Amino acid sequence: xTAPVRINLNSLSLDDVAALREALRTRPGQRSLxxxxxxxxxxxxxxxxxxxxxxGLSRNAQAERIEREMSRYESSSWQTARSQAVCPHRxxxxxxxxxxxxxxxxxxxxxxxxxxLSRNV
Numbered sequence: 001x002t003a004p005v006r007i008n009l010n011s012l013s014l015d016d017v018a019a020l021r022e023a024l025r026t027r028p029g030q031r032s033l034x035x036x037x038x039x040x041x042x043x044x045x046x047x048x049x050x051x052x053x054x055x056g057l058s059r060n061a062q063a064e065r066i067e068r069e070m071s072r073y074e075s076s077s078w079q080t081a082r083s084q085a086v087c088p089h090r091x092x093x094x095x096x097x098x099x100x101x102x103x104x105x106x107x108x109x110x111x112x113x114x115x116x117l118s119r120n121v
Contacts, residue, residue: 041103043116049096050117063113070107073097078105 009017024033031039046066053069054062073094078101081088087098108116 035104038104042100043119045096045100045103046108046113046116049093049100052096053093059114059117060110062117063110066113067108067110069093069097070100074101074107 007020012020049066049069050062054065057065077089077094078098081098082101082105087095087102089095089098
């Protein structure tokens, strides 16, 4: 993850400010910067989950296991834990699932997880 960029808008000309606004504007059909950051965080955590809790399995087997875990967590513990600002779980597995859902609260299918695991960033 990169460090945030701070720009002093007072030091920019009006043309520079207009160009910056245009460059940062989300166009129809584009994901916002916040959504993209949430996806990247979630993907990183999913790769961490695979490495910590599914070592030695094939990528497809990892994806299937993570799909089951995410689906189970989403329908049970996440219902009460999602409103918490701090993770309420003591178990490392559930802590990681909580962080995955906090980053972007939607369970994924095995095919999507396989794609995420394929992109070792």
